[in-house]
Amino acid sequence: MSQEELIVLIQKGDIKAFDKFYKDNWRPLYHMAYRSTGSVDDAKDLVQNVFISFWNNKENIEVSRFHVSYLFTSLKNGITNLYKKAEVRRHYSEETIERDPVYTVEDDYLAKELAQTLQNRVTLLPDKMQRVFVLSRYQHLSISEISQSLNIAPRTVKNQLSTALKILRTAVCIIALFYFF
Template sequence: MQLSDHISDEELFVLLQKGSHVAYAEIYKRYSRLLYLHAYKKTGERELARDFTQDLFTALWLKREEINIKTLLSAYLYTSLRNRILDYFSRKKLESNYINFLECYEAEKNDLTDHLIRHKQLMEMIAEEISALPSKMRQVFELSRNEHLSHKEIATQLEISEQTVRKQIQNALKIMRPKLSIMLIFYFLS
């Protein structure tokens, strides 16, 4: 069955959602080349642009019944493609940062003794910060972090509500977070 070139995108999308392979092929015919060129401009790599375009059309078919388009089909396709590209580069950057971190970590790992001393000092500073918390808050925090008890178990043991447990832990973290952030900066810079 051949569809008319005059059929609107909205009508094509309705047919696609009903499982029409012909409508899918028409959408592909109308937009695949333009989307590929757009992806190529953004990535500079033919193979990557082809992969993004194919992934987009594969997802369009597989998720056709779930997709709810509130704009033009073309705008939806371009936005989906753009998001895929942004996600890809975001993951690439994260991977690159992680690899750089590991390389730096390996390069700096030469002096194990120094590392162990700094680690021990950091643990002592953290213990001091915990001991400086108000007694009830410290007790709840230590049961949570050191004994790995759930909020419910802590509430039962201390005969307080789970909401109180949750609030005490949040408050402890709120008090400790700024101080620990500074400690961690000095720890990693030294």
């Protein structure tokens, strides 16, 4: 049976004719796909997609103008799309890795240790300074709210907060040097 006769039968929905057409044409397509991708699974998927597309568009095929090169062109387009998708995935995965650094158990431990040490240092601050710091950083009050709450001038709140941050920053730097060097 000629290829033209097979296509006419396929256009009528003949599964046996499609099966014969598939068996006659899949191997060279598979070899081309495998050579292009280096992956058995990708090659199988690409060839399968070519034949699915062929079946889905069987009514639109002009029998007199059909040539097997149609299948190879379809395969080439599938390979191109596969590489484009892989490139997009690679690009976004690299972007994600750059944005989201990998944290280890050790990093988590160090963060907890640093937070605990910082909390201990806060308790060593003078009483008034400690209250200003806690209201600002833990309870998220504004300078004017802290000023009203403690009945002190806003400028005093700013000074106390600034001094507390300097003390704590110095302590954190010393701790960081201890842990990382």
